[in-house]
Each structure stands twice: as C-alpha cells, then as structure tokens.
Amino acid sequence: MIQSILDNDLYKFSMQQAVHTLYPRAEVQYTFINRSNTRFPRGFANLVQTEVQNMSGLRLHPEQKTFLKKRCYFLTPVYLDFLETYQYDPAEVSIHQEGHDLSLHIKGPWYRTILWEVPLMAIISEAYFKATSQNGVSVAERRRTNREKARILSENGVKFADFGTRRRFSASNHDQVIQDLLDIENPTLIGTSNVHLALKYNLVPIGTLAHEWFMFHSVLHGYQMANPAAQDAWVRVFHGDLGIALTDTYTTDVFLSTFDTFYAKLFDGVRQDSGDPIEFTDKLVAHYRERHIDPKSKTIVFSDGLNVDKAVRIHEYCQGKVRDAYGIGTNLTNDVGVSPLNMVIKLTRCRPATDKPWRHTVKLSDDQGKHTGDPKELENCMNLFYIKKLPG
Numbered sequence: 001m002i003q004s005i006l007d008n009d010l011y012k013f014s015m016q017q018a019v020h021t022l023y024p025r026a027e028v029q030y031t032f033i034n035r036s037n038t039r040f041p042r043g044f045a046n047l048v049q050t051e052v053q054n055m056s057g058l059r060l061h062p063e064q065k066t067f068l069k070k071r072c073y074f075l076t077p078v079y080l081d082f083l084e085t086y087q088y089d090p091a092e093v094s095i096h097q098e099g100h101d102l103s104l105h106i107k108g109p110w111y112r113t114i115l116w117e118v119p120l121m122a123i124i125s126e127a128y129f130k131a132t133s134q135n136g137v138s139v140a141e142r143r144r145t146n147r148e149k150a151r152i153l154s155e156n157g158v159k160f161a162d163f164g165t166r167r168r169f170s171a172s173n174h175d176q177v178i179q180d181l182l183d184i185e186n187p188t189l190i191g192t193s194n195v196h197l198a199l200k201y202n203l204v205p206i207g208t209l210a211h212e213w214f215m216f217h218s219v220l221h222g223y224q225m226a227n228p229a230a231q232d233a234w235v236r237v238f239h240g241d242l243g244i245a246l247t248d249t250y251t252t253d254v255f256l257s258t259f260d261t262f263y264a265k266l267f268d269g270v271r272q273d274s275g276d277p278i279e280f281t282d283k284l285v286a287h288y289r290e291r292h293i294d295p296k297s298k299t300i301v302f303s304d305g306l307n308v309d310k311a312v313r314i315h316e317y318c319q320g321k322v323r324d325a326y327g328i329g330t331n332l333t334n335d336v337g338v339s340p341l342n343m344v345i346k347l348t349r350c351r352p353a354t355d356k357p358w359r360h361t362v363k364l365s366d367d368q369g370k371h372t373g374d375p376k377e378l379e380n381c382m383n384l385f386y387i388k389k390l391p392g
Helices: 010-022 044-055 062-071 077-085 117-131 139-155 171-182 195-200 211-221 223-238 252-258 261-266 277-290 308-318 375-384
Strands: 027-034 093-098 101-109 160-162 189-192 244-246 269-272 299-302 323-328 343-351
Touching: 010 077, 010 195, 010 211, 010 223, 027 117, 044 093, 044 101, 044 117, 062 077, 062 195, 101 117, 117 343, 139 171, 139 308, 160 171, 171 189, 171 195, 189 195, 211 223, 211 244, 211 343, 223 252, 223 261, 223 375, 252 277, 269 277, 277 299, 277 308, 299 308, 308 323
Parallel strands: 160 189, 160 323, 244 269, 269 299, 299 323
Antiparallel strands: 027 101, 027 343, 093 101
C-alpha cells in the first residue's frame, strides 16, 4: 500500500528536519483515536502489521533526493543526507485488536517516529475498505466526479491543494484523483501535500507544520507560552520559509493573544483547521488591521473538512478581504460511495530527553468535538484558559 518513502505529507518531512535540528533527544508516543467507533473486522490488526513490516524496506532513492533538493529548497543538505539513510523501524509501532476494537501506538525518538502517522492512517483506511469488500462506485464514475470538482473550482477561481493522503480510499485512487484534477482546461490545483505524487506529476509539495509541534512545546514551556515558543523554534530552523502558522492547537483566541505585530508580520499567513471559517476570516482580518497590517497581504489556508461547495462559498466571502487558498482532503481522495473513516493519530505523551519524565500532551480546537488527550490534562488546560466544557 505504501510503495515510496515519499508517500507521506510534506509537513512530516519539514517537522522531521526541525526535530532533527533542535530536539534530537526527544521521545514521544502517538495514539490512534477511532472517533467514529468503527468496528474493524477480525484479523484486521494482522493486515496492518504486515503493511507496517513492508515499510521497513523503503529507502530514499537518488532521483527522489534530487527532487527534494530542487523543489523543497528549505530542506538542508544535512537533513537530506539523514533522510537518505532513514528506514522505518516496525518495532516502534504496536498494534493490537480485541474483538472489533483496534488499538495502535507509536513510541520512540521523535526524529524517527514522526514519519509514521500519515502512512499508517492511509494503510488503515485502505485496508479497511479492502477487508470489508467495499468497492464504491465505478472508476468511470469517480473520474467524472473528480473532473467536475476540478471544473467548478477552476470556474470559480479557487486555488486549492490536495490534502487527502491520510483518509484516502486507496493509493491508486489517490493517484487517479491527481490525474483527473489536472485533466481539465485551466486547472487551479496548485499542489499536493503528498510528496510522492508531487514528484510523479511535477507539482509543488505543500505543507508546513502540524499540531504536534505546538503540543510538544507546551511540555517545554507551558500551555500559555506554547504558541510563541513553537513559532520561535520554527523560525530558528526555517528562517522565514514555510510561513503559514497553525492557530487552533489551544483555540484561535488563545493563539491570537500572543500573535502580536512581530509574528503577524513575520508569518505569511495562517491555517484554519476548525471552527467557523467565516467567523475565522473576520477575526483574522480584524486582527491584522488592528496591527496596521494590510490583510490582503496575508493568506488564510482553509483545511477543515472542505468540499467543493464550501471552498467556493469561503472564497467568495474572502474576496477583497484576504488572500485565500484551500487544502481539500477526504472529499477529493475518498469520495467513491463509501463512508470514510473518522480517525486521527495524535501525539499523546512526550519528554524532551530520556532523563526527563513523560508528560501528557493535549490538543484543544475551535470545535470541542476535536479536543484530544488525557481527560484530566484536558480539563487542566481548559481551566487555565478559562474555556468552559460544553454539556453532553
């Protein structure tokens, strides 16, 4: 299912470089979270384990390294030499199944384990639909749908990227989607988060950083300083490149409380990954204006559960207010007539070095349904920021 070491999202490689540079002794644990309580067929864990074992044979090939040098100019020679020697270690992944419940944990050095999340989710998704004999609609129908989406986005001037690796129906369908999105007149596909497909179709690999970067810094510096500390560390590694900040790890309001004029000018823009996109747009436009920054010089990347209609609606609202771009995921790569899995793999514990104690990590969100982490630690974090837990 995973045939290339680059069959992963760019932000995993950019974060791996940052971890390799700044936190080479850090250790972490990730946990699979089955949000929809999907019932996995018996023997499913063995299917996933087989695919995990197969990943140990993946290596970075010379032509892939050359592509990264040319297209990912922010990746250093030191990091690329490291990646050339990297190989997945299946011992870092533990998979168990009791009845229809699947549990999965990733544990080990952060600079190594950081690459597992995205391909593991892609494996779980593809393996599930194969194991349950869910084939979806015909390939011809999928292709018509893909081209129609590309046409609508193009006609409305919506610039978008494929963000669909994690919950795709299959690797082959993902590949076909990219072909179809490009197979129209004047496509507005600007790139893909999937580095393997970026190489194959000569697209721009797109991505910056994920919630785990901020979550780790909460352990180093506390929740109140996690956002600015994470941004400072990011800038130390990339010196202004990859300048799209993620706002909602501890809610956007908390993020903006420390996103002062310095950071607002330094970063090219922000990514919206939860909450109401229209309210978010108004909030960011006002925030920039209050700091005497022209919002039209900044970019909002919208990536929260998008479909074509939602992207068009947000784009229309953003006109004349702020630059906008869209990362569309599952609606592109798993719109084949099945119900996509609602799952995540999140950082749940970490420590800066082996002689330090393990600490729980949590993620809030602008949607309380997306809060993840140890319940007691979640409560502590929410109390610190005076965030009330909704009933039910």
